[in-house]
Structure formats: C-alpha cells, structure tokens
Amino acid sequence: MSDDLRELYQEVILDHGRKPRNFGPLEEANRHADGYNPLCGDQVQVHVQVEDGIVRAVRFEGAGCAISTASASLMTQALTGKPADEAKELFEEFHELVVGDGHCGDKLGKLVVFAGVRQYPSRVKCATLAWHTVQAALDDDGQEVTTE
C-alpha cells in the first residue's frame, strides 16, 4: 500500500470505520438531527443527551464510507463530557484541519488522524458530515442538514 494511501486511511480510521463506537440509538437523547450528503447518498442520525450545558452522551446511526463512519465515531468520543458550547470550537478546529493549511489547535487529540483528508477535496464532506449534523442537533433547529 502506498504511503499516501496510509496517510489518508490511517489505522485509527480503518478501525473506527470497521467498528464504530457509540453506534446506535440513544434513549436518553434530548437533541437529534439528521445529516445527508447528496453527493454520495450517505445519511447519518446524531442523538445527543445534553444536561446542564454538558454533552453527557452522543450516539449515531446511519451508513457511510470508512471516513464518514470513523469521523462520526471519533467525534462522539471527542464530544462526550464536553460543554456543549465547546463543540462548536472543536468543529471549527476540525474543519480547519481538513480544509485549511494544516494549522490546528491543540484540542483535537486523536482527531488529527483526519489531516490526510485535506489532500482529497472530494472526501472533505465525508469527514465533516457528522460534525455538521451534531452542530444542528445542538442548535436544535430540527432541520435536516446537508453538506451542500
């Protein structure tokens, strides 16, 4: 396998793509949103339980490629336990990571495995679908979000 390919599909991404964490419904959720990528037909439902401004739990459902599934999976881990207002900042940093010039803050932790996506503009939407969706859930406007 070429180095470029490994750079994109890092082991963490392959692992979370195969075995997504926090996958399934969330009974205690009080925020929901659906996300849709019309380019590939991928759909994701994100369920969030927010209490006292803290994200207590996040789970997701849907079907997507390895990158979108891994992104959703790692996102649920990154957000759990964080203040809801920090989600937006984290998404901004993540967005910068996958579309920007490679500078990112120090909050991203494991999420930096998505740095390789920057080289593949057609896959950026795969990596950001779950993030757009969780943002909509936290804003609670009830609208389906699309990547378009």
Added chain:
Amino acid sequence: MNAVQQAVSTAPGFDVERVRADFPILRQQVHGKPLVYFDNGASTQKPQVVIDAVSDFYAHDYANIHRGVHTLSERATAAYEGTRDRVRRFLNAADKSEIIFTCGTTEAINLVAQSFGGQKVGAGDEIILTGMEHHSNIVPWQLLAERVGATIKVVPITDDGALDLDAYAGLFGPRTRMVGLVHVSNALGTVNPVQSMIETAHAHDVPVLLDGAQAVAHTPVDVQALGCDFYAFSGHKIYGPSGIGILYGRRELLEAMPPWQGGGDMITTVAFEESTYAAPPYRFEAGTPHIAGAIGLTAALDYVDAIGLPAIAAYEHELLAYATAAVSELPGLRLIGTAPEKASILSFVLDGIHPHDIGTVLDFDGIAIRAGHHCAMPVMTRFGVAATARASIGIYNTRAEVDALVVGLRKVQEMFG
C-alpha cells in the same frame, strides 16, 4: 476519405492498441501508475482528431454563425450546419431539420418536456417513465407534471435489472400522453428493448422519447428503424466535446411545437406587438450555440463511424463479459444489474465496503471509476443500496486494465476486510 477514416480503416478488425494511441490523455500516470480510465459512463476521453478539430476551428475559422456576410462567418456556419447533417446521417434521421443542437441530453429532454409536454400534457394526464431513468429523464417531467397537474407512472425493474414489460403494457390508459425511456441504463447497463416498447406505446398513440446518452457510443442507432419520436444524446459521452448535445424530433411533431427559449436566431420577425418564430430546427435554438462543440462532434462521429459501431459493440461486449466473469470471482462482490442485454456498465457493491472508499483506493492505483448513486437514486432504492461502484467500459479499455481493476479490488478488500 479523411485522415481519421484512413488511419482506422487500414487496421484489420478492431485494434485496441491503435485506438489507445489516438487518445493522448491515456499516456499519463496517476499516482505513479498508468491511468486506467473506467469512468466512460460519466464522460469519455477525446481522440486527438477531436482535439485538433476544435483547436483548428478556433485557430482558423471561428466566427459567429448565421450572421455575418463575411468569410469567417460563412465558414463557421457551413461547418456548424455540416454537423447537423453529420448527426442526421449518424442517427439515420429523414431530414436534417429534425436535428436540434442543445447543450446536452439534459437540455434536450427539458426542451421536449417544456415545449411538447407543455402542449400535450394537461391536468389528469399521465406520463410513463421507467424506474431506471437518470434524474435528467425524471425531474423535467416532474416539473411539467407539477405545473399542469399530471401524474407520473413508473415501469418497475425486475431483480436482474431489466424492465417489467408486462407491467409497462399495463400502465397505458386513455390519459397516457408520453413515454420517457432510457435506451441504455447508466446505473445498470441494461439495454432496453426499445423498439418493441415503442411499438407498444404507438399502439396507444403515445409518443416516446428515448434518452440515448449512454447508448450512442456503444450501439448503432437508427431513429427511423426504431420509430422513436424523440431521441436525445450528448457529445461528451461519444468522445466529443462537453456542452454540445442533440435532440432528434420527428418533423411533424417539431413543426407543431411552440418555442421554449426566446432569443436571437429562433425568430423570423420581432416586433413589440408580436414576434414570429422560425421553422424547426432554429425555432428551438435561441442564442449563440457551442459552435466549436458542434465542430468537435463531427470529428467524434467521424472517428466512431470509421471504426464502426458494430465492431465497437462487439469488442466492448466481449470485454464486459470478461470483466463480469473476472469480478464475479471476488468474494462478497454483488453485481447490480445482471440483465441478459447489457452494454458498457459494471455496477457493483462489495460487502461491508463503501463505494467511495473503493473509488479512492483504486485511484491510488491510477484506476478511475465512479462511486455514488449515478444520478439514478430510484435505482439505488430499488436494489437497497445507497450507492454503487461503477466501472464503465469505453473503446480504449483492455483486458489488462480489467485485470488491474481486479487486483485493485482485492487490495481494497484486504484493506477494509
């Protein structure tokens, strides 16, 4: 005999290496591997003769058409109108006034839906489409149906990806006004039995539009033998430029149709009290068209005809059979579209692996395929998938490239398995 005909006809039979040499884009590496271009269903590459025709036209003969009395305008007009006659010959239409230039298949279908449909389809009427149409042969009819209050009936797809012809025959009623039918499915590769389906429609006095976008590069088309009322195709899917397309319409139908876009070139006289409209085909061609695109289309049709569509069809058919057998060896691969009559398209899913990941990994091996819903979301729904991976064969593909695809797919399975 022009240079193209000479170049190709001196080769005995179908010589794929000779064909490949005509396409400069194929002489490159992608990610360090020789380019393997299997995305012909989306768009085809251009032979040098097409590139030269467009470039020479801009270098020597370009001007606007149907206008000036000057030399360049006359040259440009003659070349442009020459393409109209070239397309007439290609489709075996009766008259060149039946050939309308559009910017592509999509615009051609919108033209028919708005002009012909707007005139013939009213509240309570019905339009028959099939479940395997490209979005461009669905949405124009939905827009019409919403506007006039008509309904759309859909011919179902069988499990192997053919049309259910009994169901089709049963959809006709006294309010049926139009049939829109894809000649070759872009998502499944199915070649539909269009001739008998047209006969069925005509027995009910219903006209038929054929979407030939995915057909013309792979099978000979004779609109008179088919008896179709409208036929649409795009230049870019038959080795010609993008931005140029064709609508064939039977003359008596075109003559009765109102204009759909207003502007220059489509009128006889203009006054603020009233304007009068030109006869077909000009009535449907407002504004300055893609002149160089038409010039390139002539070169593309010359190129294809010099090799011969029967020879192309035979070669591609054999290669598709080879590819079908080769990929069927892969565990967990499911072909989407296994109708007995197919052309060009190999649509498939791999168990547990998303088509986008397949497409990205293959790209690292220099292999270009399409991954997605192929603008045929109802087909995806029918087969219970969100998307498929699609390798689509063109004139320049080889068995060695199919072998490379299979090696690439094994790599994909190792990586994600």
